[in-house]
Amino acid sequence: xxxxxxxxxxxxxxxxxxxxxxxxxxxxxxxxxxxxxxxxxxxxxxxxxxxxxxxxxxxxxxxxxxxxxxxxxxxxxxxxxxxxxxxxxxxxxxxxxxxxxxxxxxxxxxxxxxxxxxxxxxxxx
Ligand code: SF4
Ligand code: SF4
Numbered sequence: 001x002x003x004x005x006x007x008x009x010x011x012x013x014x015x016x017x018x019x020x021x022x023x024x025x026x027x028x029x030x031x032x033x034x035x036x037x038x039x040x041x042x043x044x045x046x047x048x049x050x051x052x053x054x055x056x057x058x059x060x061x062x063x064x065x066x067x068x069x070x071x072x073x074x075x076x077x078x079x080x081x082x083x084x085x086x087x088x089x090x091x092x093x094x095x096x097x098x099x100x101x102x103x104x105x106x107x108x109x110x111x112x113x114x115x116x117x118x119x120x121x122x123x124x125x
Contacts, residue, residue: 031099036084038100041073041115045094052086052095061086070117077103077111 022029031037039061048071052061060079064072073095087095105111 035099036082036097040096042094043117045092046071051089055085055089072117073115075113078108
């Protein structure tokens with residue numbers, strides 16, 4: 001058993017020590033560069049090869065052809081384990097992990113994301 005004197009010393013030391021935790025959510029957390037958060041889809045780059053679907057261990061991603069060279073992407077964030085295997089498998093860099101991590105929802109249906117086949121902003125490589 002810890003002696004009261006020693007315990008008091010530890011308590012006093014802890015009071016003046018810098019906290020080990022952060023003040024999230026009051027202070028926005030910054031994620032490291034290689035963080036694997038919510039996925040982003042770039043329809044302009046997708047060729048519909050479905051390698052991402054084949055390699056996804058959670059069955060969380062689906063690519064659907066909606067026109068000539070036009071593909072929609074469906075991702076179920078409730079199933080996704082954020083492994084980024086789909087990002088690695090995509091030879092066309094049509095998928096990207098973002099730093100977005102605040103994805104909690106009360107309704108699981110809201111975790112099913114649809115990315116349209118519309119052209120969006122393509123990042124510089
Ligand atoms: S996102 Fe990439 S891997 Fe998936 S179908 Fe499109 S090109 Fe293929
Ligand atoms: S990050 Fe992993 S689990 Fe999520 S869609 Fe991609 S391959 Fe599937």
